[in-house]
Amino acid sequence: MDKKILTDIWVYLAASPLLWLTVTLIVYLAGLWLFRRSGGRAWFNPVALAMTLLAAILLLTGTPYTTYFQGAQFIHFLLGPATVALAVPLYLHWDRVRQLLLPIVIGLLVGSLTAIVSAIGLAGLLGGSPRTLLSLVPKSVTTPVAMGIAEKIGGIPSLTAVIVILTGVVGAVAAPALLEALRIRDDAVKGFAIGVAAHGIGTARALQISSLAGAFAGLAIGLNALLTVLLAPLIVRLLHLTP
Amino acid sequence: MIGAMAVLLGLQLIGEVAVQISGLPIPGPVVGMVLLFIALRWRESLPEALRTTAETLLSHLSLLFIPAGVGIIQHGARLADEWLALLAAMVLSTLITVAVTALVMQWVIRRQRGARWDG
Numbered sequence: 001m002d003k004k005i006l007t008d009i010w011v012y013l014a015a016s017p018l019l020w021l022t023v024t025l026i027v028y029l030a031g032l033w034l035f036r037r038s039g040g041r042a043w044f045n046p047v048a049l050a051m052t053l054l055a056a057i058l059l060l061t062g063t064p065y066t067t068y069f070q071g072a073q074f075i076h077f078l079l080g081p082a083t084v085a086l087a088v089p090l091y092l093h094w095d096r097v098r099q100l101l102l103p104i105v106i107g108l109l110v111g112s113l114t115a116i117v118s119a120i121g122l123a124g125l126l127g128g129s130p131r132t133l134l135s136l137v138p139k140s141v142t143t144p145v146a147m148g149i150a151e152k153i154g155g156i157p158s159l160t161a162v163i164v165i166l167t168g169v170v171g172a173v174a175a176p177a178l179l180e181a182l183r184i185r186d187d188a189v190k191g192f193a194i195g196v197a198a199h200g201i202g203t204a205r206a207l208q209i210s211s212l213a214g215a216f217a218g219l220a221i222g223l224n225a226l227l228t229v230l231l232a233p234l235i236v237r238l239l240h241l242t243p
Numbered sequence: 244m245i246g247a248m249a250v251l252l253g254l255q256l257i258g259e260v261a262v263q264i265s266g267l268p269i270p271g272p273v274v275g276m277v278l279l280f281i282a283l284r285w286r287e288s289l290p291e292a293l294r295t296t297a298e299t300l301l302s303h304l305s306l307l308f309i310p311a312g313v314g315i316i317q318h319g320a321r322l323a324d325e326w327l328a329l330l331a332a333m334v335l336s337t338l339i340t341v342a343v344t345a346l347v348m349q350w351v352i353r354r355q356r357g358a359r360w361d362g
Contacts, residue, residue, distance in 0.1 A: 028306045047305045051312040058316055065317050072310030078300065079307045081251035083272035084258070085297035087279035091289060103351040111344030118336040128328035132321065136332050140340060143311050145270040158314050159321065165312035167333050172305075174334075175341045184345045189352070193345035197337050204305040214301070222273050229269060 014063060020071030027053050040208070042173045047165065047201055079144055079200075086203075086222060089215035096188055096212065097219060104192065108220070111196035112227045115140035116235055131243050135159045137232050139167045142199040145225040153236045154243035164199065171198020172205035187213040195220025247296035254278045 013019040031046035031053070038044040058068055069076070090097065097104065119136045120128075128136070135155035138146035143164050150160035175194045184190055191213030194202040199221050207214035258274030261267075283289055315322070322329065 024309055025306075028309060047308055047312060050306075050309050051315065054309065054313045055316045058313065065314055068313060069310060072313070075307055076310040080255045080272045080275075081248065082300045082304055082307055083270075084251045084255050084275035084279055085300045087276045087283060088289065088294060088297035089301070090276075090280055091283040094284070100348075100352065102355065103348040106351050107344050107348035110347045111340055114343045115336065115340040118339045119332040122336055123325075123328040123332040126328040126331050128325055128332070132325050132328060136329075139333065140337070143308060144272065148270065159318050161311040162315045162318060163329065163333060165308050166315075167337050168308065170334050170337045171341060174338060178338055178341055179345055182342060182345060184349060186349070186352070189345050189348045192348060193341045196344045197340035200304050201308055203301075204303075207301060207304075218301075222276055225273050226269060 014061070015067060017071035017074070020063075020068045021074055022071075023057065024050075024054065024072050024075055027057075042176065042205075045169050045173050047172070048169045051165070079142075082200075083142065083144075083221070086218035089211060089218050093188075093212055093215035097216070100188060103189075104219070104223075107189075107192055108196060108223050108227060111193065111220075112140070112224050112231060115197060115224075116228065116231060120235075120239070120241070130241060131156055132159070134236065134241055134243055136163060137236065138228055139163045140197050140199060141225050141228045142221050145229065149229060149232050153232055153241075165201065168198045168201025171202040175202060176205065176209065188216045191216030192220045196224050199224070244292060244296055247290070247293045250279070250293060251275070251296070251300075254282075 027050045028046065031044075031049035034049060035041075035044040035046045054068075057063075058065065116137055119139050120133045123133055123136050131154070134153050135150050137153060137155065138149040138160060141149065141164065143161050146160050146164045147157040149155075150157045171194055175198060176190070179190050179193065184193070187210045190209060191203075191206040194206045194213070195217030198205075203214060203217035203221060206217035254275035255272050256275075257278060259271030261274050262269055262271045
């Protein structure tokens with residue numbers, strides 16, 4: 001084939017949503033395949049694999065992120081209905097949730113505060129700039145909400161999105177082993193702790209532990225989003241953080 | 244499937260509108276989740292189509308984060324300058340949060356059980 005034709009096809013496809021939407025799905029399926037081939041080993045996290053591969057492809061082809069996102073936004077958009085769908089596991093496990101109301105409320109308060117304060121504390125000690133600290137505040141909250149919080153308190157929303165996702169990957173990779181080491185046996189507690197710290201990506205992992213763990217992780221996503229929306233501006237004001 | 248998607252999107256839409264009108268700092272989809280939960284409790288049953296659609300969406304929840312995660316390529320300079328602070332905050336803080344949340348919950352559960360046995 002003529003080189004000109006190939007270039008023309010590339011120029012056409014690279015700008016259309018179809019290409020990057022399809023590539024994202026294929027790369028995700030490849031990541032999932034690798035994860036399963038590895039026997040579900042936590043280090044082969046499908047999100048981390050797919051992110052790395054896609055970032056490499058975009059950098060190698062010189063494709064700007066905005067072009068990529070025009071295609072990938074159709075996947076990103078589904079975060080909304082997926083959040084609504086979290087009501088389903090919650091409904092199915094409501095009896096257990098009701099029994100554990102007090103541990104949930106106390107665990108949420110302590111966990112949410114710990115997530116915010118430990119993130120900005122550690123990053124502050126290690127020389128993080130003010131805008132980075134502000135972008136870290138909502139790091140344990142689900143992406144769309146976290147970006148909204150970052151914008152409101154003076155962080156960088158797109159940086160927050162990346163931080164949130166990497167936080168989720170860390171939680172998905174390390175939390176099950178950590179909970180095992182701490183001898184936490186209750187799937188409800190496991191799921192809730194993973195959901196508070198590592199939102200949706202952690203929840204994807206918690207759903208693999210059990211449906212009960214997934215339900216509690218989903219509950220934690222919603223509750224932690226609500227609480228962090230209220231806590232973040234207060235903590236930022238108390239610590240005199242400004243961009 | 245389509246009906247279930249319409250329910251999920253419809254509730255998200257109502258949630259977004261409610262947030263816009265009330266000015267509450269709550270995300271629209273979270274309001275939608277609360278509404279769906281209330282509706283299911285009120286109906287006292289879960290339609291099969293809704294259950295399968297929700298399970299399909301949630302079993303691939305991690306896929307939905309990939310597009311935003313790829314945004315990492317826009318932040319190369321900041322990541323290079325502040326990688327240590329960011330890495331510490333993401334790794335250590337996340338592990339601390341998981342541990343603290345789980346231990347506190349377990350402690351409260353044990354105290355509750357203890358109280359029930361005593362009283």
